[in-house]
Amino acid sequence: MQYKVPVLSELVAEGKTPDVIFWVGCAGSFDQRAQRVTVAFTKILNQLNINFAVLGTEEACTGDPARRAGNEFVFQMLAQQNIATLNGYGVKKILTTCPHCFNIIKNEYPALGGQYEVLHHSTYLQQLINEGQLKVEGGPFKGKRITYHDSCYLGRANEIYEAPRSVIEALDADLVEIDRSKANGLCCGAGGAQMFKEDEPGDKRINIQRTEQLMEVYPDIIAVACPFCNTMLTDGVKNENKQDEIKVVDIAELVAQANKY
Amino acid sequence: MSFLTIIQIIFFIALVGTTFYLAFRKFKEIYDNVNMGKPETINSTMGFRIKSVLLIAFGQKKMFKITFPALLHLVIYASFCITQIELIEIFIDGFFGTHRFIYHLSEGTFINSFYIFVINFIEILSLLTLFVTIAFILRRTIFKINRFNKPEMKGWATKDGLIILAAELTLITFIFMMNGGDSALHIQEHGKDYGFILSGVLGSMLSDLPTGLLHFIEKLGWWGHIITVMAFILYLPYSKHLHILLAFPNTFFTRPEAKGEMRNMPAIQHEVQSMMDPSFVVPETEGEVQFGAKDVYDLSWKSLLDAYTCTECGRCTAACPANQTGKKLSPRKIMMDTRDRMEEIAACKKEHGPDFVDNKTLLGDYITGEELRACTTCNACVEECPVSISPLNIILELRRNLIMEQSDSPAEWNNVFANMENNQAPWQFSPSDRLNWTEELN
Structure with a gap:
């Protein structure tokens, strides 16, 4: 199959309207590891003939790291720019693979005049599976031990715990929970703009602490649903020299790999 | 009414009056301090607010994220709530110079059995609270639970916790002195106790003591109890223990938004x-x-x-x-x-x-x-x-x-x-x- 990435401005020029916007996010656009998740999710959208589009060069950072760091000016500039773009095109529904983009567009853009239906890809994939639109082959993951690391901005911030798990369960794999999961999950260490600076002085890095907790159940795969968790835990696994035995994989990649997209 | 009783009534009224006056002043100060803050509208419905209070404050839902301490805490919490019933009688007795007003008023009616049931309930919970309080003291001293030993807990914060626990031990001791002494007197007079299981046992052990000494024990328990309660009320606004009151308004005003949402500026x-839009006029008030x-x-x-x-x-x-x-x-x-x-x-x-x-x-x-x-x-x-x-x-x-x-x-x-x-x-x-x-x- 020849995969396509429709860009919103081009679609509109052709007089077409997409059903949903795929908000790629900065990590999904520029981070090498997260790009592979973007690719996997795009393949799923293509395979299911979803009428989607991306903003392409018109997409800007949502402003999440700036706002969380305390720089409201930078946040407001980016947010208002994005809302002007989205409202200009009359966008109604947005999908994203990044919990930080998801949280801020869903919960914080409305106060600035940006009202959209926003879905994180875990919820979207769950819906597609439940509706029978997306069939997942369990093959490659049958019997594999998969543990899921809750992203704070999906979990505690928005109380989405079951959607990513139901996607993993569709894989016919062995979903193993660690003690500190769901509402009790430990952060990967990236949130609140920590991703972009060195840790404050301490005994240990947070991602190492979290990786150790996840490794307690001897997983073959650590499933994630956030590009920043992905980076942090990939580093954590490398730090333990376990990168050959334990893979850190996004749920979109799991689905794409299972279905050999 | 004897001269001694009148003295006691005057002392009681003075004690309660002073305590409530001083406590009111301090609580008013806390209220003013909270109002130093900026306005914030909590956008929740009354249904959400009541649900939050019932589940989180009364129901202690979040406490049960860690089962063992939650159970221990529940004993003290239940005991604290139910003991207030006995406090009503103590207040009546204090103000009017009566003795076990509710018990005697209800004698011969079903309310009397209910009264005895409630006192038994209080006593059993008080005994459990005694064990729990000791367990809490051990958790804070011997067992060195990690979260009680962080740097910010050094000094006053740890002392505050221990003072409260010591006050609880004092309260329980006085309750049993009061009810035990009184049960022994009742045995001496009527040949049987009130029907309070625990203090009845205590009473039968003490019933051979001279009547005068038993009166002293009972009075010491009664006064000791009420004085500790008053001291507790005065101490509360200075202590971390204020949560027993403020947990209710604070859960009432639980923010309803998704936790991920940050306040707009x-x-x-x-x-x-x-x-971005030069035609936009910034509202005046935001100078x-x-x-x-x-x-x-x-x-x-x-x-x-x-x-x-x-x-x-x-x-x-x-x-x-x-x-x-x-x-x-x-x-x-x-x-x-x-x-x-x-x-x-x-x-x-x-x-x-x-x-x-x-x-x-x-x-x-x-x-x-x-x-x-x-x-x-x-x-x-x-x-x-x-x-x-x-x-x-x-x-x-x-x-x-x-x-x-x-x-x-x-x-x-x-x-x-x-x-x-x-x-x-x-x-x-x-x-x-x-x-x-x-x-x-x-």
Whole structure:
């Protein structure tokens, strides 16, 4: 199959309207590891003939790291720019693979005049599976031990715990929970703009602490649903020299790999 | 009515009156301190508010995230609530110089059996509370539970906890002295006890003692109990134990928004809006504003109520990823500092008049940038709190001040801000490269 990435401005020029916007996010656009998740999710959208589009060069950072760091000016500039773009095109529904983009567009853009239906890809994939639109082959993951690391901005911030798990369960794999999961999950260490600076002085890095907790159940795969968790835990696994035995994989990649997209 | 009884009534009224007057003054001060904060509208329905109080405060839902201490705490909580029933009778007896007013009034009716049932219930819970209090003291001294031994717990905070537990032991001792002595007197007079199981046993052991001594034990228990209760009421507003009252309003005002939502700053929103759209007129009222919070005045009243509600249990700190990995940040300390700062301001104003301003601020003198910068905004502290406190809210408001008013930002963040302004991404990539990932697709 020849995969396509429709860009919103081009679609509109052709007089077409997409059903949903795929908000790629900065990590999904520029981070090498997260790009592979973007690719996997795009393949799923293509395979299911979803009428989607991306903003392409018109997409800007949502402003999440700036706002969380305390720089409201930078946040407001980016947010208002994005809302002007989205409202200009009359966008109604947005999908994203990044919990930080998801949280801020869903919960914080409305106060600035940006009202959209926003879905994180875990919820979207769950819906597609439940509706029978997306069939997942369990093959490659049958019997594999998969543990899921809750992203704070999906979990505690928005109380989405079951959607990513139901996607993993569709894989016919062995979903193993660690003690500190769901509402009790430990952060990967990236949130609140920590991703972009060195840790404050301490005994240990947070991602190492979290990786150790996840490794307690001897997983073959650590499933994630956030590009920043992905980076942090990939580093954590490398730090333990376990990168050959334990893979850190996004749920979109799991689905794409299972279905050999 | 004997002369001695009249003296006792006068003393009782004086004791209760003074206590309530002093307590009222201090509680009023706390109310005023909470109102130092900025207005915040809690956008929740009455249904949500009542549900929050019933589930979180009465139902202790969040406490049961850790079962064992939750069960222990439940015993003391239930015991505290039910003991108030006996306190009603103690008040009646105190004011009118009667003895076991309800018992004697209801004699021969079914209410009397109910009275005996309630006292039995109180006594059994009191005995359980005795064991639990000892367990709590051990947890705080011998067992060295990690969250009770963080740096912010040194000194007063640990003493405060132990004082409360000691007061509980005192209360239980006096209750059993009172009921035990009284049961022994009842046995001497009527050949049987009231029907209180535990103090009945105690009474039968004591019933050979001289009547005068038993009266003394009973009176000592009665007065000891009420004096401890009054002391407790006076101590409460100075103590972390204030949560037994404030847990209710604080859960009533639980913020209903998704935990991930950060409060908007309309002043900056409008300023940026006017930059992007010159025809936009900034609303008048937003002239001079300070960004974020530098001191307790700049925080919302809900954050200040949060601070007074905190009982320093440390579940937030135990769950905090930064604290677990040895960083200076402790969400509990954020709450303690906020309360201490309010108390400091109140004390200064009392001493030097209402317009007095000291040169200290919450940010800087109490909470450092290092602590604030360690926060990952993961909401674990908010999730853990058994009484709907948000340390994160304070952290984020202080961070806003740190960055926007004091330009106190690590160089890495300054680069990120610059990238976001220039490239619309936190990294230094050109916006025109946003679709480069599509090359990997086919």
